[in-house]
Amino acid sequence: MNKLNDKVAIITGSARGIGFSIAEKLATNGATSVIIDLDQQAVDLAVQKIDDQGFRAIGFAANVTDQEQITSIFKEIYEEFDAVDILINNAGITKDGLIMKMKEDDWDSVINVNLKGTFICTQKICRFMMKKRSGVILNIASVIGLMGNAGQANYAASKGGIIAFTKSSAKEFASRNIRVNAIAPGFIQTEMTENLSQEVVDNYTAAIPLSRMGSADDVANLCLFLVSDDASYITGQTIQVDGGLIM
Numbered sequence: 001m002n003k004l005n006d007k008v009a010i011i012t013g014s015a016r017g018i019g020f021s022i023a024e025k026l027a028t029n030g031a032t033s034v035i036i037d038l039d040q041q042a043v044d045l046a047v048q049k050i051d052d053q054g055f056r057a058i059g060f061a062a063n064v065t066d067q068e069q070i071t072s073i074f075k076e077i078y079e080e081f082d083a084v085d086i087l088i089n090n091a092g093i094t095k096d097g098l099i100m101k102m103k104e105d106d107w108d109s110v111i112n113v114n115l116k117g118t119f120i121c122t123q124k125i126c127r128f129m130m131k132k133r134s135g136v137i138l139n140i141a142s143v144i145g146l147m148g149n150a151g152q153a154n155y156a157a158s159k160g161g162i163i164a165f166t167k168s169s170a171k172e173f174a175s176r177n178i179r180v181n182a183i184a185p186g187f188i189q190t191e192m193t194e195n196l197s198q199e200v201v202d203n204y205t206a207a208i209p210l211s212r213m214g215s216a217d218d219v220a221n222l223c224l225f226l227v228s229d230d231a232s233y234i235t236g237q238t239i240q241v242d243g244g245l246i247m
């Protein structure tokens with residue numbers, strides 16, 4: 001039996017990378033995956049890829065920092081399906097630089113997309129989940145939010161913030177049967193990491209006990225478990241998928 005039969009799952013930033021793998025994984029396990037990403041063409045392509053495999057997906061072009069857009073899309077989804085069971089806050093960006101030289105814009109945009117976007121989507125979905133007294137929210141953080149990284153102060157602050165936000169929302173929503181957890185991926189092969197120099201990749205892999213970068217599917221596998229009823233007694237946690245990078 002499919003773990004997620006008849007569930008509706010919204011995944012932000014899911015036209016590619018980790019988000020797309022999550023959308024694909026949830027759809028192949030019975031859910032209707034709702035793809036949200038910036039570019040309409042990329043969204044359509046992602047929906048098509050899932051559809052071509054015989055699974056269910058729909059898509060919307062939207063920016064997670066746009067409260068009006070997110071409010072109206074979530075309302076439309078709720079009205080169509082009479083439920084929104086799962087929200088995965090995955091959309092994220094990096095704008096790396098040393099603190100001494102970091103532009104205010106690079107600080108603001110990373111905090112806005114990664115942290116404020118997570119807040120906006122959570123706030124806009126929680127009233128529907130509360131109405132149903134059921135729901136699961138999963139936030140994609142990062143090991144950088146746990147350990148920090150030179151040159152990524154904005155990103156580390158946004159991901160550390162997501163981990164704290166996860167705990168607070170888990171406490172606020174538990175009485176309504178809404179679970180909130182976070183995943184902290186390590187070094188995962190996606191477009192976000194593909195432009196790193198071979199030297200940086202070699203240094204990272206040397207520090208990873210399992211001696212390899214992770215795949216988007218490694219993250220999606222944990223995601224499937226955490227959003228399913230198999231994880232019904234787990235909330236407020238941040239779980240690493242990092243090949244043992246930090247322990």
Ligand SMILES: NC(=O)c1ccc[n+]([C@@H]2O[C@H](COP(=O)([O-])OP(=O)(O)OC[C@H]3O[C@@H](n4cnc5c(N)ncnc54)[C@H](O)[C@@H]3O)[C@@H](O)[C@H]2O)c1
Binds near residue numbers: 013014140143186
């Ligand atoms: N790749 C890694 O090594 C790694 C490690 C730890 C955490 N993460 C986190 O995982 C998540 C996904 O990363 P990825 O590697 O797949 O990145 P990616 O760059 O390949 O994909 C991110 C997606 O988010 C979308 N997006 C960006 N800003 C958005 C916005 N404002 N509104 C809606 N969509 C937006 C992008 O268009 C893109 O499709 C991010 O939150 C990232 O921080 C990635």
